[in-house]
Structures are given as C-alpha cells and as structure tokens.
Amino acid sequence: MPILRSLDGYAGSLAQRVYxxxxxxxxxxxxxxxxxxxxxxxxxxxGVSRSPVSEALARLASEALVDVVPQAGTFVxxxxxEEVREGAFLREALELAxxxxxxxxxxxxxxxxxxxxxxxxxxxxxxxxxxxxxxxxAQFHEMILSFTGHRRLPGLSRTAWVHVDRARRLLLPEPxxxxxxxxxxRAILAALEARDPVAARGATRTHLRQVVTRLERLVEARxxxxx
Amino acid sequence: MPILRSLDGYAGSLAQRVYxxxxxxxxxxxxxxxxxxxxxxxxxxxGVSRSPVSEALARLASEALVDVVPQAGTFVxxxxxEEVREGAFLREALELAxxxxxxxxxxxxxxxxxxxxxxxxxxxxxxxxxxxxxxxxAQFHEMILSFTGHRRLPGLSRTAWVHVDRARRLLLPEPxxxxxxxxxxRAILAALEARDPVAARGATRTHLRQVVTRLERLVEARxxxxx
DNA sequence: GGCAGCTAACATGCTAGCATGTCGCGCACT
DNA sequence: AGTGCGCGACATGCTAGCATGTTAGCTGCC
Numbered sequence: 001m002p003i004l005r006s007l008d009g010y011a012g013s014l015a016q017r018v019y020x021x022x023x024x025x026x027x028x029x030x031x032x033x034x035x036x037x038x039x040x041x042x043x044x045x046x047g048v049s050r051s052p053v054s055e056a057l058a059r060l061a062s063e064a065l066v067d068v069v070p071q072a073g074t075f076v077x078x079x080x081x082e083e084v085r086e087g088a089f090l091r092e093a094l095e096l097a098x099x100x101x102x103x104x105x106x107x108x109x110x111x112x113x114x115x116x117x118x119x120x121x122x123x124x125x126x127x128x129x130x131x132x133x134x135x136x137x138a139q140f141h142e143m144i145l146s147f148t149g150h151r152r153l154p155g156l157s158r159t160a161w162v163h164v165d166r167a168r169r170l171l172l173p174e175p176x177x178x179x180x181x182x183x184x185x186r187a188i189l190a191a192l193e194a195r196d197p198v199a200a201r202g203a204t205r206t207h208l209r210q211v212v213t214r215l216e217r218l219v220e221a222r223x224x225x226x227x
Numbered sequence: 228m229p230i231l232r233s234l235d236g237y238a239g240s241l242a243q244r245v246y247x248x249x250x251x252x253x254x255x256x257x258x259x260x261x262x263x264x265x266x267x268x269x270x271x272x273x274g275v276s277r278s279p280v281s282e283a284l285a286r287l288a289s290e291a292l293v294d295v296v297p298q299a300g301t302f303v304x305x306x307x308x309e310e311v312r313e314g315a316f317l318r319e320a321l322e323l324a325x326x327x328x329x330x331x332x333x334x335x336x337x338x339x340x341x342x343x344x345x346x347x348x349x350x351x352x353x354x355x356x357x358x359x360x361x362x363x364x365a366q367f368h369e370m371i372l373s374f375t376g377h378r379r380l381p382g383l384s385r386t387a388w389v390h391v392d393r394a395r396r397l398l399l400p401e402p403x404x405x406x407x408x409x410x411x412x413r414a415i416l417a418a419l420e421a422r423d424p425v426a427a428r429g430a431t432r433t434h435l436r437q438v439v440t441r442l443e444r445l446v447e448a449r450x451x452x453x454x
Numbered sequence: 455g456g457c458a459g460c461t462a463a464c465a466t467g468c469t470a471g472c473a474t475g476t477c478g479c480g481c482a483c484t
Numbered sequence: 485a486g487t488g489c490g491c492g493a494c495a496t497g498c499t500a501g502c503a504t505g506t507t508a509g510c511t512g513c514c
Binding site: 013058059062089090094096097148150151152 | 278282289309317319320321323324325378380
C-alpha cells in the first residue's frame, strides 16, 4: 500500500475524510492507475473499519476514479483520454453557460471581485509563484460559476474536471504558460465588463481548451501512458 | 411509512435496488417532501439491513433528494424552486453543448434514428398516448446526448433534471402541449439536418424552457407548494 | 510439455450490535 | 404561567463478523 496521508486535515465524518485522503492520492498519482486497492489494506493503513471505506469508494466510483468489480476487487481507474475529453466537455458546457449568464447579469460588486482577483494573479505572476497562481486561477473560475447563483455549480465543475486534472500531472511545466493564462483571464473579464455574452463564451472556450489541446498532443506522442 | 414498492423489478446489488425504490417514491411524491425518513423503518419495510439503505441514502443525498442531518434524522427534500432552476440550468447547459456538437458532427445514420423517433412521436400524438409520448420524448433527448460520444452524459442530464421532474408532478396536464412539444422537436431536428449549431441551440433552449416557465408561473400562483 | 478441472484463498456485500451525539418532553424553578 | 434545565428516547455513524461469488494457482491427465 503506497503511503497514504493520514486523515488529519480533513473535516467531517470518517467516511468523508477517507474519501478526501483517497481522492488526493488518486489525483496526484501516488496511487498508480490500474493498481488494486484492497479495502482491507486501506482499513489497516488508516485505522478505520470498512463501512466508511466502502462509502468513500462508492463516491469515488460514481466519479469513475475507481472501478469496483463485485466480489473481485477495487481498482484505481486507468488514465483514459475518453474520460478526459468527457470531463473537459462537461466543464466547458457548464462554464460557457455560466459566463453567458453572468455577462448579462453581473453586478458591479461582482466585477470588482473579479478585477481584484486579476490584480492578485498579476502579482503572483510577477513573483513567479506558480502554485499560488494556480490557486488564484481556480478561485477566479469558481467566482464566475458562483455568480450564477447556483450553489452546487462550482462543485460540479470541479468534479467534472478531475480526470483532466489527474492527466495534467503528466504534462511538463511550460514556461510562459502562466502569462498566457493571465492574458486569457483578462479577455474573459473584458467580455464580462462589456456585457458581451458571445465574446465571453469565446474567450472562455479558448481558455479551457488549452490544457486539453496539450493533452491531446501528449496522448499522440506517448499513447502508452493512457493504456 | 408510506407504501414502498418492493425491490422486485430493480436489478443489481441490494443497495442499488433500495436506491431505485426510494428514488421512485420520492420523485412521484408518494414520500412527502419534508417527511422524516427513518432508516430503521426502511430496513423493516424492505426487509434488508442498514448498510444498503445507508448507501442508497448517501447517493440520494448527493443528488439533494434527501437531507441527512448527522445524529438527528434523514428528511425527504422539500420542493425548492432554487433546485428546479439549478437543475434546469444544468440540463440546458449540457444539452445546448450537445446539440451544438452534434449539429456539426452528426452522421447520416444518427439523423435517420432521430427521424425515426419523430415518426414514432407523431404516431403517439395521433393515438393520444401521452405516456408513450413522454417516453419517446425522453428517448429523443437521450439519443442526441449519446451522439456526442460521451457515455455518462445522458445519466448526468437525467440526474440534473430530477428536481424539475418532481416539481412537474404538480402541473396539471395542458391540452395541446404534446403537439407543441412535437413541433419543437421538429425544429431541433431540422436545425441538426441543416448542420446549423446556432439554430439547434436556439430551438433546444426554447424547448427546454417550456416546463420551467410553467413552473415559474405555478410558484407565483401557489408559493406555499414550495415551502 | 500443455491444458483442463478443481480447490483454496480472498475479494466484496450484507447482517447484526455498539458508541456517540441530538432533539424533545417533562419537571422544577422563577 | 412562562422559562430554563435536565433527562430519556432515539437518530445516525462505526465496528466487527458472516455469506457469497470470483480469481489464481496447483495438480492430475492427455
């Protein structure tokens, strides 16, 4: 059993903490795709019983992060370009609908929040704080989604994106990408400020397709990674 | 405990059958919104233990069909116009993205399937078979979603729509609505045949907003239904 | 030497009972 | 009479052990 971070640092019921621990390990590939994931071992490692583990695995199965084969075993899902494409499609659908709505309905206060986030992103780029920038990036997108007024939308978008996020670990960092990302965010904000839904959709679509394009190139170059 | 249909007729594990039984009862309002849903009673009624019931309730909670309050109780979700709007937004986002994609990529074989479905719908309208028509309606939409090639899309769309579907039980049948629905389907298919993504989006949007519009009128007339 | 069948180990799914925290009712007090 | 407090009943969450079905390896046979 690979090293599994302890439950500390996660909140809520045991099942929820087990879920968080396992999900993180799957997403950062410390649990290898295709590996068997024995419930008994997880129980022993984390020091909990099998019910919370079962519930956590059920949730992960509903996100297609693990495959549960009845009476046979539970396996970490393999990287799948199919899943990546589907996840990207879903997030794109949600986020395009969101920017379209927000372009027509954003309040001044909301625009101010977005501008502030952009200023923060600029500072992080100047400081070359890549980790911080990606956090601000995620927050920027979540803001837009939450401005629709739909509470569960940000979470759904995150869930849709998990397979893309996992596959992204295989990409090497590309110098200058953060700067381009910042520029794309500027274009989205500009379209929102102009209250132009079509431009907002276009800018968002362009932005979201960057990662997937790079992944498509990767799968072409090294198809064995997506067995 | 209201009458709960037996597990027979559902396939898969016990948990899955319990899930199906409960979901059906919640959706057709035979489990009253706001009612308490005791695990123990469900176990006794269905003759199963608490693990499968717990798993089923966890899934229902993730769809916001029940509220689980730790150490307090489980409650059938109340009807909520918020949830209806969010569900409608989600399905619209997914289905607009789907028709846009399909308009550009549909094969002739797929168009033939859709035309065949429309012919079936016409026959059902002529025979005034409303139930059959709604089944064909659902199938028509599922076809379009599946033509994107994304396997889980139809299921996600169904899940998104559950709150709308539940609230729809409150609407009285409206004479002539099936005819209008058929006409709207014709418009969607026409746009797909013309390979016109913009028109397809427009026709789909118009179509999907019909139910929500009627629900908005209902909540205005009888707000107490959505406590 | 290769293949088929069997057996044994072991995976998950389910059942039953214990620990923990909450809510509501009743009683005493103000 | 109204209010605050305390206790009891009971809800879910968790733990531990049993039933069921699969898989892999070994053995015997061809």
